[in-house]
Amino acid sequence: MxxxxxxxxxxxxxxxxxxxxxxxxxxxxxxxxxxxxxxxxxxxxxxxxxxxxxxxxxxxxxxxxxxxxxxxxxxxYWYCPDGRTAEQQHAFEQVEVKPQAIEWLFALAAGARFHISVDNLSGDGASDEAGFRQKVRAQAERYLFQGLPERANEFFNALQSFYGTRESIIKDWRQDADRIAPLTCASNFSRKIETV
Structure with a gap:
């Protein structure tokens, strides 16, 4: 494509x-x-x-x-460029969960490949990359199954219509979620408890 x-x-x-x-x-x-x-x-x-x-x-x-x-x-918003300290990176990751979750769903709707970004290549890297990935995954899943914010939903629908992805979005999500942020055994256990 x-x-x-x-x-x-x-x-x-x-x-x-x-x-x-x-x-x-x-x-x-x-x-x-x-x-x-x-x-x-x-x-x-x-x-x-x-x-x-x-x-x-x-x-x-x-x-x-x-x-x-x-x-x-x-x-x-405050923005500190690449090269952030561990504290600055932690703050960055906290505010990036929702935008990256939405970006991920937009990428799926467009048939594009999404990549998590910790955006700190010349600094100390991620403060907790695995944790950040799980938070973005959980937020994207909430948005997908419980609803996106209004403007995000409008654009998500426009992308699905334009790229013809509406029928495959859930299947594509399941495949991509495991690529981006595989669930750990502990996460799987807690999810089973939540669904009982």
Missing amino acids: NLSPNDLIMLFNDVFRERYRTILVKGSYEPEYIPAQSPEAFARIVFAHGYFSSALHEISHWCIAGAHRRTLHDYG
């Missing part, structure tokens, strides 16, 4: 451009959210280097940002 970021731009802008006065655009360097500078202007979600996965990730952040946060540059 040919995965073009131009298709994501078209889909996102078709679904959200007029209603939310927001557009998705390719960037050259770092991703960034730029709020509208006037009532007639558009807010811009800029994704890095024209990468498909970067677009999905930045859209996922936008989908969970509330109305006030969407008036702030980069949603008003």
